Amino acid sequence: MAAVRLDLGDDERVRRRDGSAVLRMTEVEAADLVLDPSDPVTGERADERMILNMGPAHPSTHGVLRLLLEMEGETVLRSKPIIGYLHTGMEKTGENLTFLQGPTNVTRMDYASPLFSELVFALATEQLLGIEVPERATWIRMLMCELNRVASHLLFQATNGMDLGAVSMMIYGWREREEVLRFFEKVTGLRMNHNYIRPGGVAADLSDGWQDDVRHLLDIIPPRLDEYEVLLNDQPIFRARLQGVGVLAPAEALALSATGPILRATGYDWDLRRDEPYLAYDRVDFDVVVGTCGDAFDRFAVRLEEIRQSLHIVEQILDLLPDGDYRTQDKKVTPPPRARIDESMEALIHHFKIFTEGFHVPEGEVYAAVESPRGELGCYLVSDGGPKPYRMHIRGPSFANLQTLPHLMHGRLVADAVAVISSVDPIMGEVDR
Amino acid sequence: MSETDVATEAHEDAPVASTALFGQAVLYPDRGAYLATVESLRDEGYCTATDLTIVDYLTHPGRSGLPGGVQPERFEVVVGLFDHARRERVRLRIQVPADDPTVPSLFDLFPGTEAMEREAWDLFGVSFEGHPDHSRILLPEDWVGHPLRKDEGIGAIPVQFKSASDRR
Amino acid sequence: MLGQYLPVMALLVLAVLFAALSFGASRLLAPRRPHDRKLAPYECGIIPSREAPERFPVRFYLVAMIFIVFDIEIIFFYPWAVAHRDIGLFGLVAVLVFSVAVFESFVYLIGNGALEWGPIAEVRKAASRRLGSDVVRPGVRQVGLEGRKVDGPTDRSAA
């Protein structure tokens, strides 16, 4: 296993604090910097430089990311991602919601792959509770998460194509994504923000006849992926726009805590599903997709191949999914079925207690992590024994991956900056929380 | 389950108490030995810092799970490191008193914690010495206060029911 | 004689009419709420804190110069193109001499790197260097090889 020692070798610029690639100053200072030729980095060519603001309302910043670009002509020298334009105070809200309501808050963080946030919150809560989730729930969670990865990567293909000018890619990408969302709506009742994976299992069993729907997906998506290959991979213009753009070395990616497709694109094979198996990933075989040169084209190719790997996993789940109940039968955690409430007083009490005050989670702290389409999505949960989490921190993969932006854009053209932002594929809901 | 075996690892000066929670090692270095501990862990093979966050224990002082030698304080900096070769995680919990909320910055060891430390400063008000760009990251630059502290309310506005149309 | 210019005049009238109509209609029918923010430059939503920089890098002006060079040249080709049969070889040589003179200034501009806009040198060098190892490992699928030859160390990563 390629365990590259953390040697920043040929790439000292990450360590140097003279702002080698990152514009480490506030907006006001950045505005005045340009007029001051005595600055050690800009030196006497200060008048050649200008600070351009690629602001929150920009078509290609994937939401409300803002970039301060220090540029000389068309070449980006230093840049600084400014975030916070979608800060929703979710971690504070998380401390005011019970453990049962938690998934509704967490699922709105990474809105391209909401089921992963729910999964990591549920796993952390279950570890604190010390309960076991029935087999069927584990496999249903895996099925839904892999399909969510397919939907999220299709969203990436769509927006990445549009950012690079292949506007028809936006239409194709969404066409496939609608198919997956239709299956989600059938099972969970919602196209997004499902609140489907809850502590103790899943909200509802799979809709009957789900095998045919999944087989329908498995039939139509792979041939269309080959269409994307023809449309994008084989085109010299598309390759020229992406190859050699935004190169990242494995050591640099590790130093900047980048995870997911960005880390794998540098040739460093690290995937939590294989290296720290959770759910039932050790009973399913799939390949970890790895790139060669660590540039924007590799990130694109890794995500395209990961869609196929996820579909391969879904194929295996189709016939491995066990029967049984889809939620833990522990009375304290799972509210009783609606019919039972009329019959037994105890069920009514449990129902009332769970839905008003919520179940109490023993005191303790835990860190659970899953492999979301953007990288390692972690949930650090501290409980003080009460029904509400004392502290809920979500480690957003895009938050860490966004730090690689200045190093990827250093010294490249502004047009490449758009390609780099799109290849990092940040979701601002998860970055700003 | 969480078995608490206090394995004190011998370091140059203060021994670092450690427990194991849910299969993940947890170390409790004090502020002085913080950088040294992280440096030695990094040389051992912990090649990436996955997470850095802060917990404010103002309204939950009596928390169990802390090994004997550690004196619980109000703030607790929690750093997650990951060793990819041995597939092992370690979590450092560093106690930070309320009256002097400063902690040395990890930027020189793990540049990836730069944004995480800025977020910790922004939402909790614990400053990091030696951080290259010590400014707010999520809140507007002129924001007063650190919202994730336990003594600051959630800032909810009582819902004013606007003129619900009477036709319903 | 004047008839020749009739289509040109008709075109001119049409153009003026269309312009006047559209300006008039928008002037008359659009509600007017002038506002200083409406006139402020669009900075992706950020309120510009200081004046936009007047000093632009020279490179932008060089591109304008190159356009001017070719634009003027084409305009002088028109009269030649219309009458090239009458003035025959002599006209051709004159035009060629003229275009060589203009082209010479274009070569000078290119020589001075007017069109070198690409990324700075040291970044271009690291373009497509293999980073990971090319040894096929079980359970790991290598992608990103389409359409490029990848040079660089074969198996750099320690086992």
Place this chain on the structure above:
Amino acid sequence: MARVPILGDISGVLDEGLEGLEHNFVTARIEDLVKWSRARSCWPATFGLACCAIEMMATGAAHYDLARYGMEVFRASPRQADLMIVAGRVSQKMAPVLRQIYDQMMEPKWVISMGVCASSGGMFNNYAIVQGVDQVVPVDVYAPGCPPGPETLMHAILTLHDKILTGELTSRREQTGAGAGFDLADFPAPEPPAPEPEEAP
């Protein structure tokens, strides 16, 4: 009192534009023409903030196809946009940016507040989220839902178009002094035509 034979009193035109015209037979037809053109091709400005933006893009994509209402082009710059769909939760840091972009949009402009987070702060009643976008910009149509499905968004857009055509929107604006503030619940979508009973074979 400048009177012109056909158009009648046009003194108010220079500063009021369309509204300044005296309402008679001819100007009414011009008004209809102008309102029809405004309703049938109002281009939305890309103002996707959070989860609702994904649903807005889904509405713009092939399956739900906003292009059938003449809105397939999401203009990036406010100079070329008539309609601002506030899709997502507006944070305190984003509010001045939202106001700046609204001010830089050309007249006449409309605002659809998509999703409960934009309409009322939604489930995030905390320090970071503006509790309702109508505190920042005058809103014309509120679309409920979290996120509102593409059908709900199209229902909101159709309601907006009808209100532009009937002119009720501009009159409602004078009345409220700010946005027209139509609530979708007051305008139930027309029921699909009842399937004709099949004749007996």
